[in-house]
Amino acid sequence: MTTPAATVDFWFDFASTYSYPAAMTIETEAARRGVAVNWRPFLLGPIFADLGWQSSPFNLQPAKGRYMWRDMERICAGLDLGFRRPDPFPQHSVRAARIALVGHGEGWGPAFCRALFHAEFAGGADIANETTLHAVLRGVGADPGPVLAQSGEPAVKEALRAEVEEARRLGIFGAPTFLAGAELFWGFDRMEAALDWAAGRRPL
Amino acid sequence: MTTPAATVDFWFDFASTYSYPAAMTIETEAARRGVAVNWRPFLLGPIFADLGWQSSPFNLQPAKGRYMWRDMERICAGLDLGFRRPDPFPQHSVRAARIALVGHGEGWGPAFCRALFHAEFAGGADIANETTLHAVLRGVGADPGPVLAQSGEPAVKEALRAEVEEARRLGIFGAPTFLAGAELFWGFDRMEAALDWAAGRRPL
Numbered sequence: 083m084t085t086p087a088a089t090v091d092f093w094f095d096f097a098s099t100y101s102y103p104a105a106m107t108i109e110t111e112a113a114r115r116g117v118a119v120n121w122r123p124f125l126l127g128p129i130f131a132d133l134g135w136q137s138s139p140f141n142l143q144p145a146k147g148r149y150m151w152r153d154m155e156r157i158c159a160g161l162d163l164g165f166r167r168p169d170p171f172p173q174h175s176v177r178a179a180r181i182a183l184v185g186h187g188e189g190w191g192p193a194f195c196r197a198l199f200h201a202e203f204a205g206g207a208d209i210a211n212e213t214t215l216h217a218v219l220r221g222v223g224a225d226p227g228p229v230l231a232q233s234g235e236p237a238v239k240e241a242l243r244a245e246v247e248e249a250r251r252l253g254i255f256g257a258p259t260f261l262a263g264a265e266l267f268w269g270f271d272r273m274e275a276a277l278d279w280a281a282g283r284r285p286l
Numbered sequence: 287m288t289t290p291a292a293t294v295d296f297w298f299d300f301a302s303t304y305s306y307p308a309a310m311t312i313e314t315e316a317a318r319r320g321v322a323v324n325w326r327p328f329l330l331g332p333i334f335a336d337l338g339w340q341s342s343p344f345n346l347q348p349a350k351g352r353y354m355w356r357d358m359e360r361i362c363a364g365l366d367l368g369f370r371r372p373d374p375f376p377q378h379s380v381r382a383a384r385i386a387l388v389g390h391g392e393g394w395g396p397a398f399c400r401a402l403f404h405a406e407f408a409g410g411a412d413i414a415n416e417t418t419l420h421a422v423l424r425g426v427g428a429d430p431g432p433v434l435a436q437s438g439e440p441a442v443k444e445a446l447r448a449e450v451e452e453a454r455r456l457g458i459f460g461a462p463t464f465l466a467g468a469e470l471f472w473g474f475d476r477m478e479a480a481l482d483w484a485a486g487r488r489p490l
Contacts, residue, residue, distance in 0.1 A: 133347060143337060145459040149470055156469075156479075160489030255349040265360075266353055271475035275360075285364030 088280045089118045091261040093249055094195075095126045096179060097172035098257040099140070099154050100270040102203040105196055105258075106163055111274060115281040121192050123179040124245045126257055132250075138172045154203075157270070164204030173202060174210040176242070180233040181215065183241050185224065193222040292484045293322040295465040297453055298399075299330045300383060301376035302461040303344070303358050304474040306407040309400055309462075310367055315478060319485040325396050327383040328449045330461055336454075342376045358407075361474070368408030377406060378414040380446070384437040385419065387445050389428065397426040 092108055094101035112119045130138070140147035151167060158165035178198055185191035197218045201207040207214040216226040232238060249259075253266060260267040260276030267276035278284070296312055298305035316323045334342070344351035355371060362369035382402055389395035401422045405411040411418040420430040436442060453463075457470060464471040464480030471480035482488075 143459060145457040148457055149459065149472055152470070153472075153476075156489055253349045253352055255347060255353065266356070268353060268357075269475065271473065272357075285360055 087118055088116060088282070089120055090276050090280045091120045091122050093122045093124055093252075093254055093257060093259040093261065095124060095257045096175035096182075096195075096198060096202065096209055097138070098126060099150060099171075099203070100157075101258040102154075102199045103157050103161055103163060104270045104273050105199045107161060108273060108277075109192070112277050115277050117277050117280045119192070121182070121186070121195055122245060122249075123182040123195065123242075124249045124254075124257075125176060125179060125242070127176075128246050129250060129255060141171070158203075164200070166204060166206040168202050168206060168208075173208065177215065177233065178209045179245075180238050180242050181219070181229060183238055183245075184229055184232050185222075188224065190222040190224050194218060194224070197221050291322055292320060292486070293324055294480050294484045295324045295326050297326045297328055297456075297458055297461060297463040297465065299328060299461045300379035300386075300399075300402060300406065300413055301342070302330060303354060303375075303407070304361075305462040306358075306403045307361050307365055307367060308474045308477050309403045311365060312477060312481075313396070316481055319481050321481050321484045323396070325386070325390070325399055326449060326453075327386040327399065327446075328453045328458075328461075329380060329383060329446070331380075332450050333454060333459060345375070362407075368404070370408060370410040372406050372410060372412075377412065381419065381437065382413045383449075384442045384446050385423070385433060387442055387449075388433055388436050389426075392428065394426040394428050398422060398428065401425050 090108075090112065092104065094105060108119055126138075130136075135142060138147075140150050155165055157163075182191055182195050182198075185194045198209055198214075201214055201218055202209045209215070212230075215230065219226040219229055252259075252261065254268075256268050258268075258270060258273065260273055262276045262280035265276070265279055267273070267279070294312075294316060296308065298309060312323055330342075334340075339346060342351075344354045359369055361367075386395055386399050386402075389398045402413055402419075405418055405422055406413045413419070416434075419434065423430040423433055456465065458472075460472050462472075462474055462477065464477055466480045466484040469480070469483055471477070471483070
């Protein structure tokens with residue numbers, strides 16, 4: 083009997099603000115604990131729509147939105163990460179998520195995710211824009227033309243739909259969410275708790 | 287010119303789950319940093335009602351609610367705090383909040399708050415119940431009869447309404463919320479960040 087390696091599933095949406103600092107720091111924090119990270123891009127939009135929400139709660143609840151933008155500034159400053167408020171917010175993240183799924187099969191998935199988050203939240207780039215996607219793909223050593231073509235294929239679209247369904251099944255209601263074994267941890271603030279849990283440091 | 291003492295305003299609702307671990311730990315964490323705590327009981331209900339919500343988001347969003355109960359178990363276990371899910375949830379906290387305001391003028395306010403949170407979330411007591419309130423008041427050295435009478439006076443009711451209005455004005459949308467200078471920090475997970483900020487350890 084072998085012990086499976088400690089892993090955390092990192093569920094994120096490219097449109098999600100707090101997913102940005104998580105994406106930029108999770109590998110370092112995970113490595114420090116001997117934990118592996120599974121990058122799981124998904125879409126929050128369909129899950130919000132289940133609740134009748136047509137936009138981000140940060141837009142639907144103005145006080146919460148104002149808080150979040152200030153909190154992001156503080157968090158990014160503390161981590162020495164650039165931060166610009168993307169316009170529009172939230173960004174359309176479906177194409178980016180499909181590309182990330184293609185990248186998982188080719189080895190550049192996590193690098194693409196980090197570079198796209200950086201372009202979006204440090205650079206203010208529109209992540210649905212073809213030029214942005216081309217530049218980020220080239221930056222991680224991928225060939226933009228074939229990748230973008232593949233990302234539009236039915237199998238990739240279906241794979242992303244299946245990921246959203248899996249997120250629903252797991253009870254995921256926001257991003258980032260971290261899954262350690264059967265335990266969910268929601269929010270960037272709980273990332274280290276999830277990694278600790280996966281590494282065997284558990285309060286229960 | 288004197289430097290004002292570092293303080294954090296701790297805004298909480300007795301019905302709020304995550305306010306419980308905050309109430310039980312904030313004085314220790316604040317003292318460690320030389321920070322003073324202003325206990326600010328208020329009511330989230332009117333603020334949720336502004337958004338059209340007639341109950342807690344943990345009831346309105348079942349996945350978020352299921353997550354919260356498990357997360358509370360983990361957090362309380364990690365802090366060695368007892369935990370029982372109160373029934374009903376959320377509890378009716380208006381009377382408790384008025385009593386806490388009376389207590390602020392008499393010196394037993396924070397002790398009452400901690401004891402009532404403990405009765406509610408470790409003991410499963412109904413905090414709107416007269417017997418519960420009597421027992422907790424006696425436990426902190428207050429005389430239940432006069433205190434309960436005073437808590438029903440117009441001036442105390444008005445003081446609580448003014449606190450809710452102040453919370454709204456500050457942009458508070460959940461509990462616990464910590465105010466350090468002009469900076470809001472929302473959630474038990476951000477309590478230490480707020481105390482650090484008040485103590486002068488600031489990323490910005």
